[in-house]
Amino acid sequence: MDEQHMIQVNQVGYVKKSIKVAISTVPGPFQVRDRKTNLVVLERTSSGPIEDQDSNQTIYQLDFTEMEAEGTYQLSQSGVASPAFTIGTNVYQPLHKGLTKAFYYFRCGMDLTEQYAGKWAHKACHLQEGTVYHDPSRRLDSSGGWHDAGDYGKYTVAAAKALADLLLACQYYPGAFQYKAGIPESEQQMPDILNECQYELDWLLKMQDKETGGVFHKLTTKNFPGLAVMPEEDQAELYFSPVSATATATFAAIMAVASRVYKEVDEDHAEKYLEAAHDAWNWLEQHPVFAGFKNPSEITTGEYGDKEDRDERYWAAAELYCTTKEAKYHRKFCELAGENFDKISLGWADVGGYGTRTYLSLPSEMTDPAIYQELKSVWMEKAEQLVDNSKENGYVISLKTADYIWGSNMVLLNQAMFLLMTNRLAPDKKYERYALEHLHYLLGRNATNYSYVTGFGENAVRNIHHRPSAADNVEEPVPGLVSGGPDRGLHDPCAAEKLQGCPPAKCFIDHQESYATNEVTIYWNSPAVFVVSHWVGK
Ligand code: G3I
Ligand code: 9MR
Ligand code: ZN
Ligand code: CA
Structure with missing residues (x-):
C-alpha cells in the first residue's frame, strides 16, 4: 500500500x-x-x-x-x-464480550484453565502472603484480584477506577450483560460481570489494614520482573506499600457502590463491603491532612501518585451518602463541593466526576438545590465543550493536542463515557453521536490506522507490552485488551528512539517494549466496556 x-x-x-x-x-x-x-x-x-x-x-x-x-x-x-x-x-456484541472477558485474563491467584482461557491458559500466580513494608513482622494474605496491566502489580486506586466503570456499566446497561461470559462462576445466578467484579472486590478487601481501616496503596514486588516472565514464574517477595488517603478514599467509595449493587444479589457480601467502607471513612476522618503517596525507596513499580486527595474524599462522601442517606456524608460532600478542585474527571487520579455523577443522580429531596445546580452547570459545560471539540476535529473526537499523554486512549474513552453519562442526565442524540465517533477512533479510524483493541480488527495491535502475551509462546496476544495509545511525551526508550518528531496523534508504536504507548491496563479496558455497552443490541 x-x-x-x-x-x-x-x-x-x-x-x-x-x-x-x-x-x-x-x-x-x-x-x-x-x-x-x-x-x-x-x-x-x-x-x-x-x-x-x-x-x-x-x-x-x-x-x-x-x-x-x-x-x-x-x-x-x-x-x-x-x-x-x-x-x-449488534455489531459490537463480540467486542463487548471480548473487552469484558479481558478481566478474566487479568486474574491473579487462580489457574486460568484451558476450558475458559483456551490457549492463554496458565497456572495460578502470586499466592504467597505479602509483607507489610514498614512492619516486616506482618505478613498478610494478598491473593486474588486482577493484575494491573502488562505488569503484575496490584494497585488500589487503579482497581477502584476499573471497578467504578464496570459497576456503572452494569447499572446503566443491564441488557448488555445478558450473556454467559465463559468464566468459572457462570453457573451462578448473578450476571457474569458481577461475578468478575466480585473477584476483584474480594481481593480489594484484603488491601484494608484491619488494624486502622486505612488501605494499603499497592501490592507489588520491589521491581518489575522481566518482560518474558509468566505470572506464575514471578516469585519475588510481594510488599504492601504504606496506606494512603487516595487509596483509602477510593476504596471507601467503591465499597459503598458495591454494597448497593450487590444488595439484590448477594446480601452477605453487600454488608461486608459497607462495613469496609465505613472503616475506611473513619480512617479518613482521623487523617484530614493531605499527604501524597511516594514509593518507599526500594520500591520502583508504578507509583500512582496524586497531588490532590479532595476529589477522592468527595467521591467517597457522595457514595456513602447515596448508600446510607446519613446526613454526615452529605455535610462533608457539600463542604468539599464548595472548594476548588476538579469535579468532572474520571481518571485514576482525578475521580471527582464519579462523585458528581452520583450526586446528580440523587432524588431532589436528598440534595442541596444550590449545590446541585452549580454542579450540574459545571457538568453540562464540559459536555458542551466535548461536543464542540469533536465538531472541530478532523477525526470527530474531543481530544486536544495536550491530551495525547500516556494512556491517551483512556482520555478518549473517559470523554466518550462522560458524554453517555450526560445523555442519561439530559438526553440528547448529539451526546450519543459524538460518543460513537470516539469508538470509531479506538477501533481504527485514527492517524495510525491501528485498531487499539487486541483481536478486534484486521489491523489490530499485536505487540502489546503485556508480560503474559510476551512470554507465553502463543502467537496472538491475549484478546480484548485496550492499548494505551499515542503518547507525545515519548516516555519510554523504545518510543523515544523510534518516534522522534512524530506529531502527537502518531506517537504510537506497536512494539512490545513501548510501555508508554502500547501497554494495557484494567482501567483502559473498563471505560471501553462502559462505552461499548451503549450499543449492544443496537
Ligand atoms: O496530568 C499531566 C498533565 O497535566 C500534563 O499536561 C501531561 C504532560 O505529559 O502529563 C500528565 O501527567 C501524566 C500522568 O500519567 C497523568 O495521566 C504523565 O505525563 C504520565 O507520565 C503519567 O503516566 C502514568 C504512568 O503510569 C507513569 O506514572 C499513567 O497515567 C499510568 O497509567 C501508568 O500506569 C502504569 C503503572 O504505573 C504500572 N502498571 C502499568 C500502568 C500502565 O502503563
Ligand atoms: O513493564 C513496566 C510497565 O508495566 C510500567 O508501566 C513501566 C513504567 O513504570 O515500566 C515497565 O518496566 C520497565 C522499567 O520501568 C524499566 N526497565 C524496563 C521495564 C520494561 O521491561
Ligand atoms: Zn498474579
Ligand atoms: Ca486525586
Missing part, C-alpha cells in the same frame, strides 16, 4: 442506522465494495480538505452513511483498500 495513502475505518464495524464516515489522506471518488465479491455497491466522493493539527496531515472524510445493507465491506479509492468492516445490528 502507498504509505501516503491510507483509508482509516472502524475495523469492527458500523451500526446500520448511524452516521458512517471513514478518513482518507487523499481526496476523490471512493467505492464501498462487498468483501466477498469485490463488487462496488456504492460510489461517492470525499469531502474536505481538513487540516488535522494533531496528526499534522491533510485529511478527507468519506461519508457512506446511506449504506445500510448488512454485510462485510471494504472501501477503495484509487487502487487503495481500507481494512474490512461490517455493517449491521
